[in-house]
Amino acid sequence: xxxxxQKQGQVTLSEDDFLFINCTYSTTTYPTLLWYxxxxxxxxxxxxxxxxxxxxxxSRGFEATYDKGTTSFHLQKASVQESDSAVYFCxxxxxxxxxxxxxxxxxxxxx
Amino acid sequence: xxxxxxxxxxKVAVTGGKVTLSCNQTNNHNNMxxxxxDTGHGLRLIHYSYGAGSTEKGDIPDGxxxxxxxxxxxxxxxxxxxxxxxxxxxxxSGEIGQGNTEVFFGKGTRLTVV
Numbered sequence: 001x002x003x004x005x006q007k008q009g010q011v012t013l014s015e016d017d018f019l020f021i022n023c024t025y026s027t028t029t030y031p032t033l034l035w036y037x038x039x040x041x042x043x044x045x046x047x048x049x050x051x052x053x054x055x056x057x058x059s060r061g062f063e064a065t066y067d068k069g070t071t072s073f074h075l076q077k078a079s080v081q082e083s084d085s086a087v088y089f090c091x092x093x094x095x096x097x098x099x100x101x102x103x104x105x106x107x108x109x110x111x
Numbered sequence: 112x113x114x115x116x117x118x119x120x121x122k123v124a125v126t127g128g129k130v131t132l133s134c135n136q137t138n139n140h141n142n143m144x145x146x147x148x149d150t151g152h153g154l155r156l157i158h159y160s161y162g163a164g165s166t167e168k169g170d171i172p173d174g175x176x177x178x179x180x181x182x183x184x185x186x187x188x189x190x191x192x193x194x195x196x197x198x199x200x201x202x203x204s205g206e207i208g209q210g211n212t213e214v215f216f217g218k219g220t221r222l223t224v225v
Binding site: 001006009032034041042043044045046049051089091093096097098099100101102103104 | 115142144146151152153154155156159161167169170201203205207212213214215216217218219
């Protein structure tokens, strides 16, 4: 079945540092790849999506890309701020139209 | 943005008791989902639905049932709750398509089974 692997459990950066989070996926169909952000006490919120058609998504300074050759997708931001501290999840929509999520990356940005 | 409302927001249940978690969405999405969130596991798919009357097993369905009586409502049922089902449960609704995929989550239900 469809699966997603997100190995970076925690990332600690300073303000203005570069952020890069990587996920790998497995599916037998054309995927839609999603990035969610979750703040304490809240549900996940959709941040970005990438499809095989558009290859890239951009929102709020974040950029999402994917690499079909290595079946990986990435979230990056050139200059993080303290307010970006949160948990970031990658997700795959493949077969069955049911998103599968990675384990999450907790980002802490120090001022 | 789609509104997804979960109730209750917090629940304490006794081992062996029946628990029903409710979810309502107001954006007329066909698909609805139930996940549980535990530290180190992210969000794991329990059950999902393609529309009224439809329920499908996700990746961890054992010990859970689901019910989709209408387009708007999707319930998760624990017939015999166990302490291992202590978790935060999220409901989501969405539409899936190459160009217009959107999936929105509720605020979650914190369930403690004692």
